[in-house]
Amino acid sequence: MFANRIFVMALTGLLALPALAGLDVQQWRTANGARVYFVANHDLPMLDVSASFEAGTARDTEATAGLSRMTHVLMRLGAGGSGVDGLNERQIAERLADVGAVMTQSQDADRATFSVRTLSGALERESALKVLQAVLSRPNFDPAVLSREKARAIAGLREGETQPEFIAERAFSARVFGTHPYGLHERIESLAGLEATQLAAFHRQYYRAANLTLVMMGDIDRPTAEAIAQQLVQGLPGGSAAEPLPVVSQRDRAETVVVPHHATQSHLLMGLPGMTRDDPEYFPLLVGNYILGGGGFDSRLMQEVRDRRGLAYSVHSYFLPLRQRGAFEIGLQTRREATDEALSVVRATVQRFINEGPTEVELKQAQANLIGSFPLRLDSNKKIVEHLAMLGFYGLPLTWLEDYPRRVAAVTLEDIRRAFRARVALDQMVTVVVGGQVARGGK
Amino acid sequence: MPCPFVKIKRAPVHSILGLVIGLILGLMPLATMATVSERLLANGLKVIVKEDHRAPVAVAQVWYRAGSMDESYGSTGVAHLLEHMMFKGTPKVPAGEFSKRIAALGGRENAFTSRDHTAYFQTLQAGHLEQAMALESDRMAHLTLAPEAFAKEIEVVKEERRLRTDDNPHSRLYEQLMALAYTEHPYRHPVIGWMNDLENMTVADARQWYDRWYAPNNAVLVVAGDVQADLVFAWAEKYYGVIPRRAIPFRKVLTEPEPPGGRHVVVRAPAKSSVAILAWPVPRLQKPATDVEPYALEILAGVLDGHGSARLPQALVKTQRVALDVDAGYDPVSRGPTQFVISLTSMEGRPLSDAVDALKRELQRLVTDGVSEAELARAKAQVVAGQVFQQDSLFYQAMQIGEWEVAGLSWRDRTVRFERLRAVTSDQLRAVAEKYLRDIRMTFAELDPLPMPLASPEGRPAAASGGAHVR
Numbered sequence: 001m002f003a004n005r006i007f008v009m010a011l012t013g014l015l016a017l018p019a020l021a022g023l024d025v026q027q028w029r030t031a032n033g034a035r036v037y038f039v040a041n042h043d044l045p046m047l048d049v050s051a052s053f054e055a056g057t058a059r060d061t062e063a064t065a066g067l068s069r070m071t072h073v074l075m076r077l078g079a080g081g082s083g084v085d086g087l088n089e090r091q092i093a094e095r096l097a098d099v100g101a102v103m104t105q106s107q108d109a110d111r112a113t114f115s116v117r118t119l120s121g122a123l124e125r126e127s128a129l130k131v132l133q134a135v136l137s138r139p140n141f142d143p144a145v146l147s148r149e150k151a152r153a154i155a156g157l158r159e160g161e162t163q164p165e166f167i168a169e170r171a172f173s174a175r176v177f178g179t180h181p182y183g184l185h186e187r188i189e190s191l192a193g194l195e196a197t198q199l200a201a202f203h204r205q206y207y208r209a210a211n212l213t214l215v216m217m218g219d220i221d222r223p224t225a226e227a228i229a230q231q232l233v234q235g236l237p238g239g240s241a242a243e244p245l246p247v248v249s250q251r252d253r254a255e256t257v258v259v260p261h262h263a264t265q266s267h268l269l270m271g272l273p274g275m276t277r278d279d280p281e282y283f284p285l286l287v288g289n290y291i292l293g294g295g296g297f298d299s300r301l302m303q304e305v306r307d308r309r310g311l312a313y314s315v316h317s318y319f320l321p322l323r324q325r326g327a328f329e330i331g332l333q334t335r336r337e338a339t340d341e342a343l344s345v346v347r348a349t350v351q352r353f354i355n356e357g358p359t360e361v362e363l364k365q366a367q368a369n370l371i372g373s374f375p376l377r378l379d380s381n382k383k384i385v386e387h388l389a390m391l392g393f394y395g396l397p398l399t400w401l402e403d404y405p406r407r408v409a410a411v412t413l414e415d416i417r418r419a420f421r422a423r424v425a426l427d428q429m430v431t432v433v434v435g436g437q438v439a440r441g442g443k
Numbered sequence: 444m445p446c447p448f449v450k451i452k453r454a455p456v457h458s459i460l461g462l463v464i465g466l467i468l469g470l471m472p473l474a475t476m477a478t479v480s481e482r483l484l485a486n487g488l489k490v491i492v493k494e495d496h497r498a499p500v501a502v503a504q505v506w507y508r509a510g511s512m513d514e515s516y517g518s519t520g521v522a523h524l525l526e527h528m529m530f531k532g533t534p535k536v537p538a539g540e541f542s543k544r545i546a547a548l549g550g551r552e553n554a555f556t557s558r559d560h561t562a563y564f565q566t567l568q569a570g571h572l573e574q575a576m577a578l579e580s581d582r583m584a585h586l587t588l589a590p591e592a593f594a595k596e597i598e599v600v601k602e603e604r605r606l607r608t609d610d611n612p613h614s615r616l617y618e619q620l621m622a623l624a625y626t627e628h629p630y631r632h633p634v635i636g637w638m639n640d641l642e643n644m645t646v647a648d649a650r651q652w653y654d655r656w657y658a659p660n661n662a663v664l665v666v667a668g669d670v671q672a673d674l675v676f677a678w679a680e681k682y683y684g685v686i687p688r689r690a691i692p693f694r695k696v697l698t699e700p701e702p703p704g705g706r707h708v709v710v711r712a713p714a715k716s717s718v719a720i721l722a723w724p725v726p727r728l729q730k731p732a733t734d735v736e737p738y739a740l741e742i743l744a745g746v747l748d749g750h751g752s753a754r755l756p757q758a759l760v761k762t763q764r765v766a767l768d769v770d771a772g773y774d775p776v777s778r779g780p781t782q783f784v785i786s787l788t789s790m791e792g793r794p795l796s797d798a799v800d801a802l803k804r805e806l807q808r809l810v811t812d813g814v815s816e817a818e819l820a821r822a823k824a825q826v827v828a829g830q831v832f833q834q835d836s837l838f839y840q841a842m843q844i845g846e847w848e849v850a851g852l853s854w855r856d857r858t859v860r861f862e863r864l865r866a867v868t869s870d871q872l873r874a875v876a877e878k879y880l881r882d883i884r885m886t887f888a889e890l891d892p893l894p895m896p897l898a899s900p901e902g903r904p905a906a907a908s909g910g911a912h913v914r
Contacts (some may be wrong), residue, residue: 043497046831089761093752097821100828119828152760152767155791159715162895262896264612265602273711297542299531307539310598313606332607364549372549375568379498382833409606 023378025398026037026222027387032209033241037269037388038225039217041381047120047218048385049129050135051164051232052393054242055112056205058181058323066153066186068206071141072105073149073200075207078140079131089145092131102126103135108346110245110323111393113384120219129228137235139203156369164267164434168331171257172269175430176327180248184239209233209434210241213392217385245384248273248325251428266339266435267331270346270374272428274319279396284419285319288409290366291358291419292350293317293330298365304349305332311342323394328424339437351426357417373403462851479844479854480672482679486688487660490679491844491854496839501569501600502670502837505579506845508663509656510695511634512779513874515599516600520636520642521652523556524600529563530554533585538592541578548574558630560849566838568667573678581683583662586653593646601841606828612890614710623708624722628699630779634837659691661895663848667841682790684797689841699724699780706886710790716767717795722782722886725879728775731863737775738863739871740783742764745822746814746872747771747785747805754809754818755785759801765790766798771874776850782886796888805881810877826864 026038059068096103101118114135118128146174160166170185177183214232217224232289252270262269286294293301293372295318305315312332320326330350334342358366378384378401389402478494511522524753532538544551550567552575562870565575608614618633625631636644666675702724728737748753748771759766769787787802791793891911 044831044834046828046835049827058808089753090757093750094821096815096825097750097752098825102828102832115623117832119831124828148761151764151791158791162714264605265610295546298541298546303539306599307595310595311602313599313603334602335605365543369546369549372547372568372571373551374549375499376549376566379500379837382835414767 015044020186022128027398030209030229030233031211032233032238034209034212035392036216036229037215037392038222038406040221040383042219043311045120045219046117047125047216047220048115048381049132050113050115050116050215050385050389052111052113052213052389056108056110056209057184058109059206060181061186062184062192063190065184065190067194067198067202068112068338069107070149070153070194071202071334072107073250074141074146074199075139076103076135079134080138081140085176086140087131087134092135095131096297099124099127100162103132113389121334129231133235136207136232139249141199143196146199148198150191150194153186154188157186157188157191164263165190167259167261168267168269168432168434171259171299171432172271172430175255175257176272177248179326180246182324182326183249186370191405206242207236208239209236210239213389215271215385215388215392217381227383245324254427254429256431258436261435263435264336265333266302266336266433268343269329269331269432270429271327271329272373272430273325274423275321277323279323281317281419281423282321283411285365285372285413286422287371287408289317289319289414290370291362292353295366295369298369300349300353303344304345305342309345311338311345336435336438338434339433347426350424354424355419357413363413367408370408374405444505460832468703472649482676484659484680484684488679488683489663489666490676491663491848492670492675493667493746493840493844494670494672495667495840496516496571499669500837501572501666501840502564502566503575503579504562504665504841504845505882506560506663506665507656507666507847508661508754508849509561510557512558512629513634513656517646518644519602519639521630521648522561522645523634523636523878524563524597524733525649526554526556526598527596527651528588528593529582529586531589532587532594533581534587535581536578541582544578550575556634558634561742562845563892569661572666572670580686583657583659584684584686588646588650588653590646590786593649597641597644601762604638604641608633608635608690612710612714613718615712615888616647616710616718616888619708619710620720620722620886623888624782624886625699628779641848655692658691659683659686660688661691662886663845664842667837698777704883709889709891711891713895714890716791717789717888717892718786719795720784720786720888722784723879723884724780725773725783727777727781731852731859735871735873738867739875740773741775742822742867743866743872743875744771744773745825746818749822749825753803753832756807759787759798763801763803765793776846776852778850785874800823807882810873813873821871823865830861858871861874
């Protein structure tokens with residue numbers, strides 16, 4: 001009854017809330033095919049620029065695993081050729097630093113992104129964007145830099161192979177995705193074999209205007225934004241958009257993998273292929289997962305595993321929405337002697353959720369939170385830029401954000417039961433245990 | 444995810460430098476200060492409000508001046524344990540309800556504990572701020588602390604320690620470094636607590652801690668966002684003003700003597716790369732208007748490691764290739780004696796001593812030759828730009844006010860800080876490097892990697908396929 005009252009309040013607040021009304025998002029395409037989003041905002045004298053390319057790790061192959069990442073890493077380590085206009089890695093870092101600009105990079109299975117945050121004064125802005133332009137369109141791929149970065153990547157891999165969370169994630173994604181490129185992971189041999197010419201070819205193939213979503217937000221006007229977009233895309237390689245990724249196959253059986261490890265805790269992961277970014281079941285799965293394991297202390301898994309039994313510091317579940325089905329994952333860490341208990345608690349909780357679905361009270365609470373927290377998703381330039389980049393990259397309409405609260409509110413108990421029965425079946429799940437059950441005092 | 448967590452002190456944001464500094468400053472109003480208001484309630488609670496109307500959102504943070512440095516032997520970890528227990532209910536708001544009600548309002552909430560403080564926060568639509576303040580004030584004075592809830596929660600905290608420290612060689616190394624770098628000051632204890640103290644902790648320890656430190660006159664409330672300061676002050680009076688002031692135990696002066704010579708500790712653990720952490724005691728910021736050395740140390744950290752081609756990454760990682768990574772950090776805002784810390788990971792196939800020697804050569808070069816004007820300007824440009832960038836985050840703005848206040852500084856001095864950082868000279872950098880970063884004052888912690896045990900502890904052999912087997 002308490003939750004009901006709050007729910008009404010939150011919804012009321014929401015209707016009064018101009019979701020994107022205060023936000024004038026301008027949208028256009030460049031002549032060579034890049035999607036551009038621009039929001040003028042003069043509150044702070046700064047500018048954010050984000051460039052996302054269809055150049056994620058799923059563009060690797062078994063033999064070249066690591067190519068997409070090394071390409072992304074090397075792009076900012078030397079660009080513009082070796083002539084007087086060229087910048088080596090030191091000059092790139094210093095040019096940005098001289099004007100206080102910050103360049104960050106991120107990459108996932110689908111996407112490779114460069115982001116620049118700079119003061120918006122013409123001098124600082126132009127200096128920072130000139131560097132970004134060179135990095136995006138004319139990277140050098142210096143073999144000496146590549147050899148150093150390969151050595152660092154291989155050392156990082158060897159270190160990771162000692163860590164239970166790293167071992168668990170690799171074993172998990174390899175089995176959830178089988179031969180699909182979402183399941184690829186870097187190996188020492190695949191990294192060692194990479195050549196600078198392969199990086200240059202990868203860049204030509206994927207860092208194209210047709211694969212680019214460009215987002216700008218900050219203290220500039222529309223003509224300036226258009227000029228920046230033109231400047232950033234003009235030198236990009238031509239050609240058409242990347243081929244679609246293959247569809248992820250549904251699993252047909254359960255599988256449990258135990259990897260021995262010396263750690264005091266076992267690391268548990270369970271899951272299977274989940275949902276796509278444009279999935280018709282996106283909202284039922286989102287709301288349902290809040291109740292199962294996504295809603296922090298509101299979630300059933302947190303209550304069963306942590307609050308009732310003190311078995312773990314954290315336990316989570318999430319759907320990672322990608323172009324193709326990303327993983328649905330449940331994860332926790334627990335003391336070794338509690339491994340089997342934690343595993344059976346998770347399985348029973350999931351099974352009960354699939355069988356019975358959530359209660360009305362749980363559904364209302366989830367909706368109240370997801371809807372009421374909506375303004376928090378857009379309360380800074382950084383978050384607005386990230387959301388626009390996501391929408392543009394996945395080809396979702398701008399109305400997706402405006403519709404979000406309404407679509408969350410429309411989810412019913414039956415929607416959640418249907419979606420979870422169709423997507424989350426224990427008899428198809430991969431379970432990975434790094435560590436494993438050991439009798440108390442056995443360690 | 445919203446679990447209470449132990450705060451790892453962030454390294455200060457530093458970087459780089461600008462030849463164009465005059466231009467940048469021209470367009471950079473310190474508008475931040477104009478919108479902050481402060482009020483002291485009769486019961487001693489300090490309330491600070493920063494209005495920022497860019498989004499219909501507010502953040503509320505309550506900071507208690509009680510962290511692990513206020514603990515004693517035998518009860519380390521109690522500050523953090525109490526932080527967990529703060530979510531376990533009051534007579535009016537039963538266990539679990541706090542989080543549930545904030546979630547129902549669309550809010551996000553959490554808490555963190557550090558050496559210096561414990562803080563609780565909610566971020567939510569500005570229209571719901573009053574409800575969050577009502578809930579937070581309730582647990583300042585009426586925590587239940589039920590033995591059954593304690594018994595569950597102490598197990599959760601032990602799992603947290605296993606996850607964050609016991610199974611993480613780098614965390615263990617840092618823990619050992621601190622235990623050695625401080626001999627008298629309680630900064631030698633880890634925030635999460637030693638496992639033996641967690642094993643022996645009782646609900647009475649938590650009760651005693653709560654009774655001792657959780658009082659309005661030992662707290663600061665910071666609110667930032669789309670709010671009217673007068674309204675926030677009125678709510679603060681309504682919800683917090685009714686909580687009586689209580690006597691706070693006298694705080695004895697805690698110091699750390701000058702080290703008698705170098706110190707060295709080795710942690711042996713399964714890992715691949717060797718790691719070294721070097722730490723030197725240095726001054727903290729105490730008089731923002733007149734201090735010199737803390738500002739010089741902050742800029743020094745920027746010169747050494749403020750961007751990809753700053754001195755240490757350039758020399759150790761890129762040119763000489765003796766290190767995989769290097770990191771320099773210094774946090775001037777602290778209640779207790781602080782340290783300048785540099786950590787590095789050695790390059791595969793090279794002894795750790797190669798990287799450490801290269802680091803020492805760089806420090807010597809800095810003392811001998813100083814830094815160029817360009818390097819200095821680059822470090823300052825980062826400070827200038829950072830001053831603008833950090834205004835994009837409500838949470839961070841509130842966080843800075845809270846950190847300064849519980850460290851005994853005033854948010855008003857952040858303007859002075861900015862001016863003082865810009866005034867740092869190359870000679871001042873040389874002077875602090877020479878005075879403080881010397882071997883005989885240094886604590887040196889080394890991770891000596893052991894091979895992975897081939898079999899799991901119960902002796903089950905690893906299978907051929909990558910050490911995995913299927914059951």
